[in-house]
Amino acid sequence: MQMNDSQSIPASREQVWAALNDPDVLMQCIPGCQSLEVTGPNEMTATVVFRVGPVKATFGGKVVLSDLDPPNSYRISGEGSGGVAGFAKGGAMVRLEPQGAVVTLLHYDVDAQIGGKLAQLGARLINSTARKLAGEFFASFAEIVGGTSSAAKSSI
Numbered sequence: 001m002q003m004n005d006s007q008s009i010p011a012s013r014e015q016v017w018a019a020l021n022d023p024d025v026l027m028q029c030i031p032g033c034q035s036l037e038v039t040g041p042n043e044m045t046a047t048v049v050f051r052v053g054p055v056k057a058t059f060g061g062k063v064v065l066s067d068l069d070p071p072n073s074y075r076i077s078g079e080g081s082g083g084v085a086g087f088a089k090g091g092a093m094v095r096l097e098p099q100g101a102v103v104t105l106l107h108y109d110v111d112a113q114i115g116g117k118l119a120q121l122g123a124r125l126i127n128s129t130a131r132k133l134a135g136e137f138f139a140s141f142a143e144i145v146g147g148t149s150s151a152a153k154s155s156i
Helices: 013-020 023-029 116-121 123-146
Strands: 002-009 033-040 043-052 055-069 073-081 087-098 104-115
Touching: 002 123, 013 023, 013 087, 013 104, 013 123, 023 033, 023 123, 043 073, 043 123, 055 087, 055 116, 104 116, 104 123, 116 123
Parallel strands: none
Antiparallel strands: 002 104, 033 043, 043 055, 055 073, 073 087, 087 104
């Protein structure tokens, strides 16, 4: 599955960069996130519970940040296992583009693979769920970082 989009965040590029690297902010924004802990430089472990159609699973996994170019971009990669529900692995390139002094355009390009029961649900259901989760993440992120719930969202 591949997905890319942009999100306008009402905050400076430096504020957005700091929030993207803050486990407390990320934990609040990731739908279904039960825990997110820093385990080393640019490494975290996470536990996330979510539902895709009839399948509800708890995923545990590792996240690594690489290709860091503060405060412009980084690559985030991860993999997780949801037991009998299956597995997920993938990554995203995240790039920040200033839009004046107080607005940042966050671009992301995601590439992910899934297996197990989740893979049997069909691409349309998986893609629509992924877009919904991404939308929820960025709505929460814009509200927390920018202090507003009315951040402008670009087309998906």
